[in-house]
Amino acid sequence: MVAQHAAEKKREMKYNVNQDTYDEFVKACSRKGLAPQILIEQAMKKFVETGQI
Numbered sequence: 001m002v003a004q005h006a007a008e009k010k011r012e013m014k015y016n017v018n019q020d021t022y023d024e025f026v027k028a029c030s031r032k033g034l035a036p037q038i039l040i041e042q043a044m045k046k047f048v049e050t051g052q053i
Helices: 019-032 036-050
Strands: none
Touching: 019 036
16 A cells, blocks of 8 residues: 555635735736745745745
8 A cells, every 4th residue: 555645734814915016916927927826835935944035
């Protein structure tokens, strides 16, 4: 029998952001072909590891 990885846990985050800032961020992600939630997850991971972004 092969060991399987545990299912990845996800948490929904709700936060308030200025509409203009959010729109600009989403547009920038779209221009680069990136998903906004992936960038946020990567920034959070880097912050946890290093203490800075």
